[in-house]
Amino acid sequence: MSKLLKKATSSIDVIPQGKFERYLLNENPFPSQAILNKDSTERKFNGSIYEPEIRSVEWEKMLTNFIKVPQNDLNHQRLGFILDSSYIGRGNGKTAFLLNLTKKINEEYCLDLSDNVNKCFAIYFQPESGGKTKSFDNFVDILFTAIIDSNIxxxxxxxxxxxxxxxxxxxxxxxxxxxxxxxxxxxxxxxxxxxxxxxxxxxxxxxxxxxxxxxxxxxxxxxxxxxxxxxxxxxxxxxxxxxxxxxxxxxxLKKGKDRMDFIFTDLVNVFLAAGFNGAYLFVDDFERIPDHQSAIQKKDFVTQLRTILYDGLYLNSKIGFYNIILALHAGVPRILQDAWGLSGLEQRVSLNPSIDNPRHMILFDKINEVHAIMLIQKYLSEYRTSDSGKPLSPFTEGAVRQIGLTAEFNAAKILQMAYNIIENAANDGIEEIDEPYIGSLTKQGAINIQSDTLPDSISTTKTVDLLNKSNQTD
Known part of the structure; x- marks a missing residue:
């Protein structure tokens, strides 16, 4: 008989249930590792799954102190910080906040957010890891790469x-x-x-x-x-x-003054001609720079930062077109304090978080129990196959609180733990994930996330060869 008509002796008569189908989920909704990659096509890894209510206080401060302030006010904040208020370590949500803030600004170029006062675009970028970005020249090169990537x-x-x-x-x-x-x-x-x-x-x-x-x-x-x-x-x-x-x-152009003239004068003129009156440059993981600099390198870098923002002959220095926001971990002000003081920037934009309600500084507190529940619920909702009527299912509120406590309310650790817990629960045939079940997994060592497993950053940056890129797009 022809192979076209022959049948196998073992046939598939019953389609088994999907691994997470019992929870009305099409897959494990949580990221398996604490890495955000803005270029990933997977929602759980690129930061697009985001619950804005968790950082509503920080968002309002960004709107009030930066975005809604007219760019033609020469006293507007040209330099600001997003700073962890405690030594929680990496994974506090600054990257997700900045990525979504960048997206929101670029949707309508800030016109909607500023009541049409400002037309600004936003650029998100990171210094390279491992001490590759030590000089301001390197910083300028990375900034230009980010400008190109943004397509602005x-x-x-x-x-x-x-x-x-x-x-x-x-x-x-x-x-x-x-x-x-x-x-x-x-x-x-x-x-x-x-x-x-x-x-x-x-x-x-x-x-x-x-x-x-x-x-x-x-x-x-x-x-x-x-x-x-x-x-x-x-x-x-x-x-x-x-x-x-x-x-x-x-x-x-030669590195140094020629490239800085191009970025901080020539390009500013192009953007002004196109109708923009400002831009936001969000620099994530800024500590990658001073962590690897000598005292002299720190002072030189900070001095050049002051020059392009305030005191130089660049057009940007005169009008404050670029608003630079640096995302810092809690220990960075201590690392930079000497260079900051010697450069004169401390008198303009203090790095001291103890100042009473500084307009230029947005403090990132640890998330709390309510935030942890909102975070887990948001990720679950993105992968629901149908409405269960229980937004936290299969987790109980008590289980999420326990996850938060174990993870020290570090957002990245909470998500990693949730990934491991629901993975184990699906394998064990558990219908509801409660505190006793999490306790049993903890005893087995199945869900512990050690602080040293968190990578250098909760997002990744790739280096782009601009000349190569231009040849590919020709």
């Missing part, structure tokens, strides 16, 4: 082109040909599309005319002839400028 230059270029074309045509009806903002940004940064028949059917403006109109913007007067936007306007044979040309231009 592409957005700014699209805005500049749209406004230039609208002026040349005395109309903006051409925008009706596009479905959404993503399509607009993509096509207005696409060299092939910009020279296509489709583009000519939507609007007829030469690349050179558009470029020259862009350069009429008051913020772009006097740019050098080697600046990418200048070439677009004056060199007929060149195509439109994209982020690739900005990467190549940055890489051609």
């Amino acid at each position: 230059i592409s957005n700014a270029l699209a805005i500049l082109r749209i406004e230039a074309i609208s002026t040349l045509l005395n109309s903006s009806t051409f925008l009706e040909s596009f479905t959404d903002e993503n399509e607009i940004v993509a096509k207005f940064n696409n060299k092939d599309w910009f020279s296509s028949k489709e583009r000519n059917e939507i609007f007829e403006c030469s690349k050179t005319d558009i470029g020259k109109q862009i350069l009429k913007n008051s913020h772009l007067q006097g740019i050098s002839s080697d600046f990418p936007l200048y070439k677009e306007a004056h060199l007929v044979l060149t195509s439109i400028v994209t982020q690739k040309e900005f990467i190549e231009y940055f890489n051609s």
Whole structure:
């Protein structure tokens, strides 16, 4: 008989229940390790599962002291800190807070959050681990990588082109040909599309005319002839400028003053021309820098930080375009206090958390029992197959409190413990996870999370070769 019609002697007649189906979950909802990777496609690892109510106090302080303060107020906070209020160790939720704050700001460029007072974008980045970011030059390079990764230059270029074309045509009806903002940004940064028949059917403006109109913007007067936007306007044979040309231009500049001029003056002018009046730079795990610096390196770094924020001749120093927020663990102020004082920054922005309600400092307290319940409940809800009517199921409230106490109310440890506990419960056929069951697992040593198992950071950062990246996107 043909193999097409033959049947196996052992057939699958009963489909077994999924491992976590008994809990109305499609999988284990908790992360197996305390690492947040913003580039991961998995929700439980990239920080997108987030309960804002847990950090509502910190959120309100960020809104009041930073986001809602007009950028044209030259006394607005240009430097701030998110600081652990206790030596809880890593995993207190600062990374998740910053990632979601970055996302929220960029959704409407801060216009909704500031009642249209500010139009700002946000950039999240981390220094490299292992002492690779010791100098301010290294810091500037990593900042530029983060700017490129955010795609904000592409957005700014699209805005500049749209406004230039609208002026040349005395109309903006051409925008009706596009479905959404993503399509607009993509096509207005696409060299092939910009020279296509489709583009000519939507609007007829030469690349050179558009470029020259862009350069009429008051913020772009006097740019050098080697600046990418200048070439677009004056060199007929060149195509439109994209982020690739900005990467190549940055890489051609010498480390030090030339690159700092580009980041803190030239790019600021480009962003101002595109209608932004500020930006938030969220620097996570900032202690990676001073942890590996000598006393002299600390002083040099902090002095340069003061220069680009307050005292230098850079445009950013004059108007405070970039608002830098440093995420610090509790021990960092002690490490930096000497350099901070010698640089003069202590008089401007104190690192002392004992100051009464400092506007520039957002203290991160340990989460409490209520927060722990909210955290577990949020992760469970993201993986429910149907509503059980019991948002904490299969956990009891007492079980979650016990997890919180055992984990010292460290958010990362709580999630790791929850992963191990529900994994064991599913294997053991346990319907309800209560305090006695957790106690039995604890005695077996099945769920303990030691502090030294937490990695150098609860998020990961990869180094990007900008030149390589530009060649790949050509």
